[in-house]
Amino acid sequence: MTRVVIIGGGPGGYEAALVGAQLGAEVTLVERTGLGGAAVLTDCVPSKTLIATSEVMTMIERAGELGLKISSSGEDDSIASSVEVDLAQVNKRVLDLAQAQSESISTKLEQSGVTVLKGSARLDGPQAVIASLDGTEKRLEADIILLATGTTPRELDTAPCDGERILNWKQVYNLTELPERLIVVGSGVTGAEFANAYDALGVDVVLVSSRNQVLPGEDQDAAAVLQDVFERRGMEILSECRAVAAAREGDEVVVTLEDGREVRGSHCLMAVGSTPNTADLGLEEAGIALNERGQIVVDKVSRTSQRTVYAAGDVTGVFALASVAAMQGRIAMWHALGDAVSPLDLKSVSSNVFTAPEIATVGVTQAQVDASEQKVAQIMLPLAGNARAKMQNVSDGFVKLFCLPITGIIVGGVVVAPSASELIHSISLAVAEKITVDQFSHDFTVYPSMSGSIAEAARQLHLHSHPEEEKASKTQA
Numbered sequence: 222m223t224r225v226v227i228i229g230g231g232p233g234g235y236e237a238a239l240v241g242a243q244l245g246a247e248v249t250l251v252e253r254t255g256l257g258g259a260a261v262l263t264d265c266v267p268s269k270t271l272i273a274t275s276e277v278m279t280m281i282e283r284a285g286e287l288g289l290k291i292s293s294s295g296e297d298d299s300i301a302s303s304v305e306v307d308l309a310q311v312n313k314r315v316l317d318l319a320q321a322q323s324e325s326i327s328t329k330l331e332q333s334g335v336t337v338l339k340g341s342a343r344l345d346g347p348q349a350v351i352a353s354l355d356g357t358e359k360r361l362e363a364d365i366i367l368l369a370t371g372t373t374p375r376e377l378d379t380a381p382c383d384g385e386r387i388l389n390w391k392q393v394y395n396l397t398e399l400p401e402r403l404i405v406v407g408s409g410v411t412g413a414e415f416a417n418a419y420d421a422l423g424v425d426v427v428l429v430s431s432r433n434q435v436l437p438g439e440d441q442d443a444a445a446v447l448q449d450v451f452e453r454r455g456m457e458i459l460s461e462c463r464a465v466a467a468a469r470e471g472d473e474v475v476v477t478l479e480d481g482r483e484v485r486g487s488h489c490l491m492a493v494g495s496t497p498n499t500a501d502l503g504l505e506e507a508g509i510a511l512n513e514r515g516q517i518v519v520d521k522v523s524r525t526s527q528r529t530v531y532a533a534g535d536v537t538g539v540f541a542l543a544s545v546a547a548m549q550g551r552i553a554m555w556h557a558l559g560d561a562v563s564p565l566d567l568k569s570v571s572s573n574v575f576t577a578p579e580i581a582t583v584g585v586t587q588a589q590v591d592a593s594e595q596k597v598a599q600i601m602l603p604l605a606g607n608a609r610a611k612m613q614n615v616s617d618g619f620v621k622l623f624c625l626p627i628t629g630i631i632v633g634g635v636v637v638a639p640s641a642s643e644l645i646h647s648i649s650l651a652v653a654e655k656i657t658v659d660q661f662s663h664d665f666t667v668y669p670s671m672s673g674s675i676a677e678a679a680r681q682l683h684l685h686s687h688p689e690e691e692k693a694s695k696t697q698a
Contacts, residue, residue, distance in 0.1 A: 231258020233533030237550030407492035521564030584633025
């Protein structure tokens with residue numbers, strides 16, 4: 222029987238363990254904090270649970286525009302002003318849900334026959350692991366090893382997080398009362414999501430962005446929509462400003478900017494990236510190569526520079542998504558244990574920014590198109606013309622589709638809308654299965670629906686994917 226040892230119980234680790242057990246391997250998983258890892262305990266599940274609460278507040282804010290009111294309202298005669306946010310209860314629900322999800326994973330692993338050890342671990346060469354368990358060490362021989370150790374929130378030496386006033390994204394759930402004024406440092410996905418959530422909960426938010434627009438790594442048309450929404454809500458955005466320090470002064474936090482200005486608030490959330498958990502893993506001694514960012518280098522089947530050692534998840538720096546980590550872990554086991562496997566294809570990965578509106582993307586990006594990496598036809602349709610959007614009083618957002626000329630094969634898309642994370646799935650299927658815009662547009666959608674705009678975008682791309690027809694129509698005109 223093949224012996225598999227996995228270090229780390231996040232999505233990459235526990236999904237790999239399930240596949241390994243399914244394929245008949247003897248699987249041991251070592252996890253030091255809790256099954257599910259950061260994705261379940263301190264990142265995806267908690268943050269999206271918090272965001273779910275903020276989404277309800279966003280809908281309540283729009284209630285008056287839809288003709289809804291209550292007879293005894295708050296100070297400004299709106300429904301939103303009559304709703305009080307109990308952050309202690311919100312965060313208790315967040316953490317309870319995360320723990321329940323972790324316990325569910327534990328039960329699933331146990332039922333699958335996976336041995337779970339609570340503790341930390343390090344490599345002892347490429348075919349053994351030393352597990353530290355309650356002060357004792359246990360050597361685990363392994364035919365295959367998978368490293369899925371994740372990342373840790375990055376902190377600035379000049380802005381140490383204390384878990385009370387200066388927080389990283391793992392510590393925000395310690396709060397029992399809403400901040401009076403929250404300074405969010407960093408306008409990437411994490412910073413934008415938390416800024417959006419706390420703004421919706423009624424907090425005065427200041428977003429410090431080192432770029433000229435939020436979400437610098439996302440589709441810039443989509444980022445422009447979100448920036449406009451943030452500003453119309455009254456959020457203060459300090460663009461092209463870099464925070465160099467943060468310190469407590471009594472009940473305040475003072476954030477110092479690179480140009481010498483100071484920003485004061487009651488709390489500060491540092492969302493300035495993450496660092497891979499590779500220290501004290503014995504990687505160098507085992508001959509495991511790292512890149513310049515300290516991440517473990519893997520190939521398309523999750524294998525490291527040692528043929529018996531695989532790695533999955535954020536520690537590899539491939540794509541910081543739970544879904545990608547899980548797929549990397551599965552692929553590693555399929556490959557290592559001789560099952561049928563296809564290499565990881567990032568072109569079919571869909572991702573989402575959980576703001577209001579949400580931003581979902583898949584496949585070819587606008588940046589790649591603009592850099593002429595791939596010749597494509599494209600269309601962008603504002604949601605403002607969509608009947609369902611009008612009914613729901615949604616005016617911010619759009620659908621963007623990319624297809625190959627001549628063949629019309631859909632190669633990418635962007636959706637900016639409420640529940641974009643659900644709407645992107647049809648485009649993801651189109652990209653993965655190489656569906657053409659004509660095939661896509663011939664399938665029925667519900668009327669009225671947001672998804673109708675995706676089909677309409679495909680219909681409008683018909684002539685772009687058939688340049689001879691477009692030329693003929695222009696000639697006739």
